[in-house]
Amino acid sequence: MAASRKVTSFRLPPLPTVSELIKLYNLRAEKQLSQNFLLDLRLTDKIVRQAGSLRDAHVCEVGPGPGGLTRSILNAGVADLLVVEKDSRFIPGLKLLSEAAPDRLRIIHGDILTYRMDRGFPANISKPWEEDPPKLHIIGNLPFNVSTPLIIKWLENIANRTGPFSYGRTRLTLTFQKEVAERLTASTGSKQRSRLSIMAQYLCTVHNCFTIPGRAFVPKPEVDVGVVNFTPLVQPQIQQPFKLVEKVIRNIFQFRRKHCHKGVEKLFPEACRAELTQEMMQKADVDPILRPTELTIPHIRALTDAYAHLCTREPGLLSYEFREELRLKHLPKNKNTAVDAFLDTPSSRAQGALQPC
Numbered sequence: 591m592a593a594s595r596k597v598t599s600f601r602l603p604p605l606p607t608v609s610e611l612i613k614l615y616n617l618r619a620e621k622q623l624s625q626n627f628l629l630d631l632r633l634t635d636k637i638v639r640q641a642g643s644l645r646d647a648h649v650c651e652v653g654p655g656p657g658g659l660t661r662s663i664l665n666a667g668v669a670d671l672l673v674v675e676k677d678s679r680f681i682p683g684l685k686l687l688s689e690a691a692p693d694r695l696r697i698i699h700g701d702i703l704t705y706r707m708d709r710g711f712p713a714n715i716s717k718p719w720e721e722d723p724p725k726l727h728i729i730g731n732l733p734f735n736v737s738t739p740l741i742i743k744w745l746e747n748i749a750n751r752t753g754p755f756s757y758g759r760t761r762l763t764l765t766f767q768k769e770v771a772e773r774l775t776a777s778t779g780s781k782q783r784s785r786l787s788i789m790a791q792y793l794c795t796v797h798n799c800f801t802i803p804g805r806a807f808v809p810k811p812e813v814d815v816g817v818v819n820f821t822p823l824v825q826p827q828i829q830q831p832f833k834l835v836e837k838v839i840r841n842i843f844q845f846r847r848k849h850c851h852k853g854v855e856k857l858f859p860e861a862c863r864a865e866l867t868q869e870m871m872q873k874a875d876v877d878p879i880l881r882p883t884e885l886t887i888p889h890i891r892a893l894t895d896a897y898a899h900l901c902t903r904e905p906g907l908l909s910y911e912f913r914e915e916l917r918l919k920h921l922p923k924n925k926n927t928a929v930d931a932f933l934d935t936p937s938s939r940a941q942g943a944l945q946p947c
Contacts, residue, residue: 601665626807626815627656628731633806634662640799640819641727641763644668648711650754652702652730652740652764655680657687659731664691674698674705702730703740707754717758719751720824724758731765734811738770741790748793748822749832759822763799771798771816783883785843789836792827792887794820828891830898834908838894841912843882850885851878856912857897866907870896 628634637659638644644666654660654673657680663671664687671694673684681699688695698705707728717724732740744762747753754760766774769782774790775798776782790796799817804810828835842853851871858866871878874892876885885893901908 626731626733626809626811628658628802628807629656630806631658631662633802634659635665636800637731637763637765637817638662638666638729640817641729641761644727647725647727648672648715649727649729650674650707650710652728653733653736654684655731657683659729660684660687660695663729664694668694670694670696670711672696672698672710674700674702676701703736703743708752708756711757715757719758721758723761723821726754726757726760728754728760728762729764734767737764737766738786741766741774741786745789745793746832746836749826749835755822759824761822762820763817764820765802765815765817767811768801768814768816771801771818774798774818778886779884781883784846785839788839788843788885788887788890790820792835792890794822796820827887828894830894834898834901835890835894837908838897839890842885842890842893846882848881849879850876850882853882854878854893857910858907859910859915866900870900873899 641649644663646667646669648670649663649668649672651660651663651671651673654675655677660671660673671691673695675681675684675697676699678699681697684695684697688697698710711726715724715726728744741764744753744755747755765771770786772782773784773786775796776784776787797819799819802815802817804812804814807815838854838857841856842850844856845852851867854870855863855867857870870893873896874889876889876892880889897907
């Protein structure tokens with residue numbers, strides 16, 4: 591773990607270009623890993639500027655690949671850059687960068703989805719949650735196939751103040767497919783409003799910085815790319831456990847073109863669905879014929895608070911899942927023994943699956 595230090599001279603010495611490194615190490619983007627290289631240093635510099643001043647800061651870069659964005663981060667004057675790269679083909683090129691920036695670049699050969707970032711930086715950079723964010727940033731040109739699960743994981747970390755957010759309100763500057771970037775920042779009533787919009791915005795200030803055309807990447811993806819900045823809020827706009835909030839939002843948005851009560855209904859077992867849906871909508875004082883895209887965060891807050899109240903009264907509701915009930919209903923008749931066995935388990939009794947409320 592690197593100690594905090596001041597950086598006086600931070601420009602990298604002359605090095606082979608990223609394109610030359612790709613040729614030198616015979617690298618190519620793997621389609622199955624959703625890899626697209628960004629070789630234009632003007633664009634990687636622009637991404638880094640969205641994070642704010644990085645002078646003497648600590649940074650974790652996700653998926654550095656051939657190191658284009660890595661160079662821009664180092665040139666911004668960071669004290670300590672930790673890169674997490676899963677693909678072993680890129681490690682030699684990253685080691686070359688590490689030699690050019692002594693004691694400033696650390697390389698982790700591993701998966702960012704499992705890496706314990708809370709152990710990656712010195713404890714003395716931490717800031718109380720209520721104060722300004724720490725001098726710690728997460729930056730990455732994310733592969734498309736991990737971008738959504740990764741931001742959901744980090745949003746849960748924000749809610750629980752764990753992982754990279756054990757140091758305080760760590761800021762993130764990340765790339766996503768343009769459509770995902772638009773969903774993350776979509777306002778109430780827009781056609782891009784989604785589950786992801788609410789999940790991100792109840793926990794963070796989210797800003798869609800700029801769009802990078804697909805032609806800037808090698809190989810050229812079929813979509814453009816959006817750069818999004820996240821700053822965790824001091825107080826989340828919904829004061830309920832993350833899992834509960836995610837469940838309510840997921841159910842509501844599974845019927846995004848229908849009235850919101852349709853999704854709310856699926857939070858409850860069939861035997862008491864109508865009764866509890868009506869009670870929840872009335873307690874939240876939300877118009878049941880609003881579309882999910884028309885719901886504001888205060889609407890969602892009222893609905894999650896009402897659902898939490900019902901779960902306190904009926905603890906089995908929290909673990910109930912509509913799709914599991916549906917799956918059991920449609921099992922073949924000759925599977926009844928297996929169904930009966932499932933229904934006799936403690937977890938299913940807690941769920942109230944196929945049981946009256």
